[in-house]
Amino acid sequence: MFNQENKRLLLQGNEAIAYGALAAGCRFFAGYPITPATEISEMLAAKLPQVGGTFIQMEDEIASMGAIIGASLAGEKTMTATSGPGFSLIQENLGYACIAEVPCVVVNVMRGGPSTGLPTCPSQGDVQMARWGTHGDHPIIVMAVSSVSDCFSITIKAFNLSEQYRVPVVLLSDEVVAHTRECVQLPDQKTIRVVDRIRPSVPPDWYKPYEGDNRGVPHMAAFGDGYRHHVTGLVHDEYGFPTQKPNEVQQFQNRLTKKITRGFSEIMITKGFMLEDAEIAVIAYGSVARSALKAVEDARKQGVKVGLLQLITLFPFPRSHVTPLLEQCRAVLVPEMNMGQISREVQRVNQNKCVVAKHNRIDGQFITPNEIYAQLIKL
Numbered sequence: 001m002f003n004q005e006n007k008r009l010l011l012q013g014n015e016a017i018a019y020g021a022l023a024a025g026c027r028f029f030a031g032y033p034i035t036p037a038t039e040i041s042e043m044l045a046a047k048l049p050q051v052g053g054t055f056i057q058m059e060d061e062i063a064s065m066g067a068i069i070g071a072s073l074a075g076e077k078t079m080t081a082t083s084g085p086g087f088s089l090i091q092e093n094l095g096y097a098c099i100a101e102v103p104c105v106v107v108n109v110m111r112g113g114p115s116t117g118l119p120t121c122p123s124q125g126d127v128q129m130a131r132w133g134t135h136g137d138h139p140i141i142v143m144a145v146s147s148v149s150d151c152f153s154i155t156i157k158a159f160n161l162s163e164q165y166r167v168p169v170v171l172l173s174d175e176v177v178a179h180t181r182e183c184v185q186l187p188d189q190k191t192i193r194v195v196d197r198i199r200p201s202v203p204p205d206w207y208k209p210y211e212g213d214n215r216g217v218p219h220m221a222a223f224g225d226g227y228r229h230h231v232t233g234l235v236h237d238e239y240g241f242p243t244q245k246p247n248e249v250q251q252f253q254n255r256l257t258k259k260i261t262r263g264f265s266e267i268m269i270t271k272g273f274m275l276e277d278a279e280i281a282v283i284a285y286g287s288v289a290r291s292a293l294k295a296v297e298d299a300r301k302q303g304v305k306v307g308l309l310q311l312i313t314l315f316p317f318p319r320s321h322v323t324p325l326l327e328q329c330r331a332v333l334v335p336e337m338n339m340g341q342i343s344r345e346v347q348r349v350n351q352n353k354c355v356v357a358k359h360n361r362i363d364g365q366f367i368t369p370n371e372i373y374a375q376l377i378k379l
Contacts, residue, residue, distance in 0.1 A: 011184055012148065029081075032086060130172055141260070272307065336367075
């Protein structure tokens with residue numbers, strides 16, 4: 001699958017995502033080429049057949065999302081990869097995956113928008129769309145990568161969470177991360193924790209395809225295993241059949257939400273750098289977190305007590321990680337390549353605990369360490 005001798009490899013972020021998917025057990029990919037995500041498709045087109053998997057180039061992103069839903073229902077771990085315009089097309093079927101509780105991973109390598117926008121320029125403008133792009137209240141997990149190493153390890157984590165909670169996971173990258181090349185050392189496959197969906201332990205006659213376990217997550221049989229299924233985009237009962245009974249509708253919606261809230265401690269992931277005595281903190285994600293770390297290191301050399309909280313999970317928003325930092329620090333800076341989509345989340349949980357400043361770029365250009373450093377000195 002990949003180098004088992006632990007040699008260092010020179011990979012770009014997109015390639016590392018592909019390797020992470022393979023290591024997590026992905027065996028089906030359907031997608032449509034789009035800048036700046038195409039290398040993920042190219043890599044998996046070559047690698048999946050080598051491990052008995054299937055690659056299909058679809059006619060568009062709508063069909064791509066439908067294909068990975070179908071393959072997941074048939075028992076495979078599945079993924080698609082796209083960028084902004086394709087991510088827009090995916091939303092209807094993404095909602096279908098949410099209500100039918102179909103595990104899958106959707107990679108969105110963000111670029112400038114809206115519409116065709118800036119195809120070769122980085123952006124973080126799809127953050128709120130990743131959480132709320134499809135209509136209705138729905139459970140979903142959104143994660144972000146900031147380095148080539150992240151691209152490998154967090155892709156595996158995305159698959160694991162998707163399988164554990166029977167939920168789509170959106171993995172956000174951006175053009176800078178996607179096309180950055182770094183030397184990384186991939187671990188031996190035997191050392192990687194891979195989680196598979198729980199199969200039913202009851203006979204087919206007893207099986208209820210949407211009966212939650214003690215976590216609220218239904219056990220999942222594959223099509224063709226002899227278990228009866230009814231999969232629909234309508235609100236449904238434990239057997240999968242449509243219902244409009246108020247008590248069943250409420251029970252269903254509550255279970256979709258609770259299976260995520262019960263897993264908060266495992267789902268919410270962040271990384272902290274030099275936060276122990278920090279009086280000022282940067283909260284960042286994606287490629288901007290790389291710039292932020294350099295700025296924090298430079299500010300520390302000047303005696304400024306500053307640290308970095310890198311968000312890996314963006315939604316559910318890691319409030320339990322952010323709130324103590326807001327209580328500890330006198331000021332927080334949130335740099336983003338958008339108008340302030342995560343800074344709004346920080347403000348929402350701040351409750352006047354400290355000053356929340358933001359630094360935004362929307363011109364298709366990368367936020368540099370010097371820009372963040374200058375903001376920190378002002379604070």
